[in-house]
Amino acid sequence: MLQQTITEVVRGGLIVSCQAPPDSPLAAPEIIKAMAQAAVLRGAVAVRINTPEHIRAVRQGVNVPIIGLWKQVLPETPVYITPRFADAMAVAAAGADVIALDATERSRPEPLAPLIERIHTELGKLVMADIDSVASAAAAVSAGADWVATTLFGYTEATAAETPPSWELLTALVQTLSVPILCEGGIASPAMAAKALALGAHAVVVGTAITGIDRQVEVYRQALRSE
Known part of the structure; x- marks a missing residue:
């Protein structure tokens, strides 16, 4: 699929992250594949999948773009x-x-710009930069990232005290950067997803609220125990 075509395919749509903890029964490749197929059947424009093993399984079951990690x-x-x-x-x-x-501004095993360049030239793939701030997003774009996503806001040392999603961060990215901005992290309802698009997100990525059975059960259990 052509790179520009992929960007247009996901515009304004829902991307579903189909992942599970390594110790979960749901982490079996065939189950991740079934999650992805169900998501696509109901209208997801793309899926986000972790590990080569799971990506291979999902690739056999869907024909939409796969964001792999x-x-x-x-x-x-x-x-x-x-x-x-x-x-x-x-x-x-x-x-x-x-x-x-x-693509956060933390110490890394390989410099970001050469890594992105090699992904472009040797693999011929688009790069989605998972960031946590305007500064890291701007640096990622300067390094050659094709898309920017708010994935790591609230999950880095610098943002650990924050709760995603950050509408302020999303708005700032949309206003200051020229690449597609994807809203990912903390989207817990259809209304929140719609708000992200209204604020200018190119697409919305939802994981835990749709496919995160393990985490959702833990949250409910904790809430009930606190009563």
């Missing part, structure tokens, strides 16, 4: 979303159309 916990860096070119290469080989990676 590979979460890797490395001892020398807090960056864990597709931190190295080798990870991006594995994600691309598995069938992803877009490579999502951590």
Whole structure:
């Protein structure tokens, strides 16, 4: 699928993140594939999938764009979303159309700009930069990122005290950057997703509120225990 076509396909649409904790029964590739198929059947314009194994399974079941990533916990860096070119290469080989990676301004195993350049030139894939601030978003765009997503707001050391989504961050990104801005993180209702689009988001990514059974059960259980 042509890069510009992918960007247009997802415009104004819902992207569903189909993931599960490694220790969950839902983490079986066939179940992740079924989640993705159900999401697409009901109108998702794309899916976001973690690990090459899951991407390969999902690629066999859907014909919409796959935003692929590979979460890797490395001892020398807090960056864990597709931190190295080798990870991006594995994600691309598995069938992803877009490579999502951590583009926050934290210490990383490989410099961001050369990483994005290699993804473009050697893999021929779009890059979705997961950021946590206007500064990291601007740096990611300068480094060559094709899309910017608010994925990591609230999940980095600098933003840990904040609760996503940040409408202020989304608005600032839309107003200051020329690339598509995707709203991801903390979208817990259809009304919130609609608000993100109204504020100028190119598309909206929803995960936990739709596919996060493990996390949703934990939240309900905790609420009931607190009563």
